[in-house]
Amino acid sequence: MIDYETLRTPCPCNTGRVVIEMRMVVLTKGVPDFREGKVSFDEDGHLERGKTPTVMNPNDKTALRAALQSKVKHGGTVSLMSMGPPGYAEILQEGMDDVYADDLYLLSDREMGAADTWATAMTVSTGLEHLDETPDLIFAGFKTADGETGHTGPQTKWCLDINDAMPDYPLITHVVALDVDEEAGTVRAKRLVEGDVSEIETIEADLPAFIVTDPEFEANYRRAEHRLRHKDFRDETQQRAAEFGEYLADDTDKEPTEYEDFHMWNHEVLNLDPDYIGLDGSPTIVAGVDPIPKAPSEREATMIQPDDDEGMEEVFEELNQYAVGD
Amino acid sequence: MTEHEHYEAVVVGAGPGGAAAAATLAQHGVETLVLERGADAGSKNVSGGLIYAEESAPYTIDQLFPGFREGAAERPVDEYYIHNIAGEKVETFDLHDIHHHDTEWCDAVLRRKMDSWLAERVHEMTRETGGGLLTGVRANGLLREGGKIVGVTFDELDPITADVIIAADGVNSELARDAGLMDWEEPEDWFQGVKAVVDMPPEAINERFDVADDEGVAHLFSGDLFEGVRGGGFLYTNEDSLSIGTVFHLDSLSVERAEPHELLDSLLTHPLLAQWFQGEYHEREYAAKLVPDSKKVAHPSPHRGRLLLVGDAAGQMQAQGPIIKGMNHAVTAGGLAAEAFAEAKSRGNEEAAGTLYQQKLESEGVMDQLRPTRYRATRFLSESDAVNSIGSSLLDSAVGTAGIKLFDGLLEKSFNSPFVLGMIPDTKLSYVTVPTRIAEVLGDPVYDENDVEPPALDDRIGDLTYDVDDPHIEVLDNSFEASGTAVTACPVSAKDFGGGCYREETVETNGHEEKKVSLDTQPCVECGTCAVVADTHWEHPSGGKGVEFKQG
Structure with missing residues (x-):
């Protein structure tokens, strides 16, 4: 277990309060950009990966915002971690630019x-263990936009449990609001429990903890000093992202790994057996993928161009029967 | 007692007054927090568009913010004309002397660009004191303890206490009203300004106004082109656009049941403007604003406890005939309020800041500019109906006509006299009758054809950007007698127009028909007109909500 007594440092807010300099890690994944105008499907309704840009999973940005809120209110550092091809450096840079890292x-x-x-959770948990400091808060977003399983966060937490070196992280999912009590070394979270009637459940747990944010999570800053610090952090992170962007540019001879705040680890660095990671370590068998057929429309559409006077007359006649009043 | 977040100084509003106050406070090392309700500083601000730096002023904007003229302003305005109009006859006077009287420089500005430029610098300066500037935060009232003002309450933040609160939150200042220092009672205390920002390439401006790249010009318009409503029009050259607008006495606008957007169109379509448009007209933005008449409402004692009012919030907007000065007075007042607090603090008596501020406004001559003694002395007599009717009949007589002819040069001279302007009464005589007679007698007809078509009101509203929130205005009395004037006076409403804020409705109750007023705040431009002319509970939308001006 982490000895929180030894970690207490003065709060950056200069109020003389003593707080823990929290180490926070946010997990993320690159997903196809499913937004209208970005995503591309072939004739059979299959996603065209090559034609669709990859972006940071939107739910993970929510998780990152939760981590930033904790940093603003309580200090600490926020690391952003992902697993994927080297090009995912851009996903990480996107998170750094859009939110914070x-x-x-x-x-x-x-x-x-x-x-x-499964294999992802194995790899990511090993990545977390490999950090020079044990994280106080680990954040994951609610399911990815492509896989939609919502497994990886909780599975990663479970993988951490099997490793004796890591503390026992309480897992708090569907978090919509979050606060840390530095003095007590606890975290208080509001969970959205969906049911016939959705309820908000308040959970208090010891640090360190593993948080999965709900898409409904909203950062909340009711103090001016927090908003000012948030603004400072946003300025800083955008500067960092711009700097890192120079290492990622096509026309540069700089390598991303030369950037001091970017770390790329392979399985050897992490001391992982290739049989337990990647395709070889994945027990899941995808039997097949069926595109979801479009629901047949129950209504018939007639297309009329605005310059078609006769057609517009029909539209008017059609609408007129629904007109109210005189 | 709850422990509130505390700053030495809280400044509400990031216009020129708030920016000047914050910069001066920061210079004195005062921990200063600035809160602006717009999503971006300037997104809620509208002005006609000229900012002056007066030679006699203790504070000017470029002195507080070096690089202001290059970075935040449009064109310097050196030439200043007024056109007296009667039908198609126009007599132009050069107002060079009055424009340059006590003027170090004068620039045209667009407020979105200007205020956001200022805000960036204010944030840097105040951040060093431990404060900073936040946008998207609306102050909604004063925090009191034991009856004393101790801080400010907000929609988006928990209450904050401060040793001094500088309310630079504009003409509809909710803090000034909470403190009981200002009200929205009398239409005669206010002007309403309506403005269009019109696209024009820099080369076209240079050619059509006969100016170089870094030169600009101002044209004012008065006479019979506004259906007898008391007020006038203006045109200022920006870098690549024109600011064209009208400013009317709200009481006159109300009584005449005039439609502000139509009066603006009367100016835009006047033959005199054809030489500049040359058949091209593309409106970038339509905007409106309430303007305090400092002669009547500049608060002689704009403070209460820890609260000090600055700029429009204190009614510090000077409009006398062709002189329209607001932003420079806000800058001076902001500087003086900050200076007053710093002095009071150094004496260990922070509570004295308000009294010191008032003394400074007087000793620096600001109050006399805002409320000229001469105006006060002559107002009673000159605004009385008797003087008016004698004046009008004299002007219409042969003697009057001869007089105008005889005094041609002298008339231009008297328009240029700050002494004479200080006495100008707010009557139809000075705004409409005199300019019209001048044009009739002395003017030459303009034969140009102005065929531009300004956008209809629904297009003007449609082109504005809104982030709609819950309704922020409530009509307390929806009878036509109490609130019907808003249907015409509101710059985004009109009689028989369904897409505006205020609508006239006929409701049948108990067998008889009654005229009622209904309100939809969605197209509201937050000018405050209806707060004066209708019976409402009026508040600003929450931080970042409501209309967002891109030009301002």
Whole structure:
């Protein structure tokens, strides 16, 4: 277990309070950009990966915002970690630019490729263990936009449990609001429990903890000092992201790994057996993928161009029967 | 007692007044927090568009913010004309002397660009004091303890206490009203300004206004082109656009049941403007604003406890005939309020800041500019109906006509006299009758054809950007007698127009028909007109909500 007594440091807010300099890690994944105008499907309704840009999983940005909120209110560092091909450095940079990150970690090599959630959790948990400091808060977003399983976060937490070196992280899912009590070394979270009637459940747990944010999570800053610090952090992270962007540019001879706040680890660095990661370590068998057929429309559509006077007359006649009043 | 977040100084509003106050406080090392309700500073702000730096002023904007003129302003305005109009006859006076009287420089500005430029610098300066500037935060009232003002309450933040609160939150200041220092009672205390920002390439401006790249010009318009409503029009050249607008006395606008957007169109379509448009007209933005008449409402004692009012919030907007000065007075007032607090603090008596501020406004001559003694002395007599009717009949007589002819040069001279302007009464005589007679007698007809078509009101509203929130205005009395004036006076409403804020409705109750007023705040431009002319409970939308001006 972490000895929180030894970790207490003065709060950056200069109020003389003593707080824990929290180490936070946010897990993320690159997903196809499913937004209208970005995503591309072939004739059979299959996603065209090559034509669809990869972006940071939107739910993970929510998780990152939760981590930033904790940093703003309580201090600490926020690391952003992902597993994927070297190009995912851009996903990490996107998170750094759009939300926040002090430093970036990418677990990447061919052996890790084509992993299911199990093999991913194995790899990511090893990445977390490999950090120079044990995280106080680990954040994951609610399911990815492509896989939609919602497994990887909780499975990663479970993988951490099997390792004796890591503390026992309470897992808090569907978090919509979060607060840390530095003095008590606890975290208080509001969970959205969906049912016939959705309820909000308040959970208090000891640090360190593993948080899975709900898409409904909203950062909440009711103090001016927090908003000012948030603004400072946003300025800083955008500067860092711009700097890192120079290492990622096509026309540069700089290597991303030369950037001091970006770390890329392969399976050897992590001391992982290739048989337990990537495709070889994935027990999931995908039997087949069926595109979801479009629901047949129950209504008939007639197309009329605005310059078609006769057609517009019909539209008017059609609508007129629904007109109310005179 | 709850422990509130505390700053030495809280400044509400990031316009020129708030920016000047914050910069001066920061210079004195005062921990200063600035809160602006717009999503971006300037997104809620509208002005006609000229900012002056007066030679006699203790504070000017470029002195507080070096690089202001290059970074935040449009074109310097050196030339200043007024056109007296009667039908198609126009007599132009050069107002060079009055424009340059006590003027170090004068620039045209667009407020979105200007205020966001200022806000960036204010944030840097105040951040060093431990404060900073936040946008998207609306102050909704004063925090009191034991009856005393101790802080400010907000929609988005928990209450904050401060040793001094500078309310630079504009013409509809909710803090000034909470403190009981200002009200929205009398239409005669206010002007309403309506403005269109019109696209024009820099080369076209240079050619059509006969100016170089870094030169600009101002044209004012008065006479019979506004259906007898008291007020006038203006045109200022920006870098690649024109600011064209009208400013009317709200009481006159109300009584005449005039439609502000139509009066603006009367100016835009006047033959005199054809030479500049040359058949091209593309409106970038339509905007409106309430303007305090400092002669009547500049608060002689704009403070209460820890609260000090600055700029429009204190009614510090000078409009006398062709002189329209607001932003420079806000800058001076902001500087003086900050200076007053710093002095009071150094004496260990922070509570004295308000009294010191008032003394400074007087000793620096600001109050006399805002409420000229001469105006006060002559107002009673000159605004009385008797003087008006004698004046009008004199002007219409042969003697009057001869007089105008005889005094041609002298008339131009008297328009240029700050002394004479200080006495100008707010009557139809000075705004409409005199300019019209001048044009009739002395003017030459303009034969140009102005065929531009300004956008209809629904297009103007449609082109604005809104982030709609819950309704922020409530009509307390929806009878036509109490609130019907808003249907015409509101710049985004009109009689028989369904897409505006205020609508006239006929409701049948108990067998008889009654005229009622209904309100939809969605197209609201937050000018405050209806707060004066209708019976409402009026508040601003929450931080970042409501209309967002891109030009301002």
